[in-house]
Amino acid sequence: xxxxxxxxxxxDEYDQPIIDSYVKGYYEEAIxxxxxxxxxxxxxxxxxxxxxxxxxxxxxxxxxIFFEA
Numbered sequence: 001x002x003x004x005x006x007x008x009x010x011x012d013e014y015d016q017p018i019i020d021s022y023v024k025g026y027y028e029e030a031i032x033x034x035x036x037x038x039x040x041x042x043x044x045x046x047x048x049x050x051x052x053x054x055x056x057x058x059x060x061x062x063x064x065i066f067f068e069a
Contacts, residue, residue, distance in 0.1 A: 006050035009042060015056040 014034075021030030043052045 004048075006048050008051045009049060009053070011052070011054045013057050014039075014054050015058055019058070 018027070018030055018034060021027045043049065043054070046052075
């Protein structure tokens with residue numbers, strides 16, 4: 001039986017390996033791998049992907065963008 005169903009991918013804390021690579025001195029290699037190889041083929045060019053969810057651990061902004069202070 002050949003069942004072709006699309007998949008859902010959850011990548012939690014995607015930015016931690018990038019942070020570690022920066023601290024340990026191999027940032028450029030990590031960015032090349034994650035942006036071109038891994039995330040590109042898994043999330044962008046994947047015809048079998050139904051949904052992709054990516055979460056990070058870094059705070060993006062301190063201000064609330066929906067309300068004026």
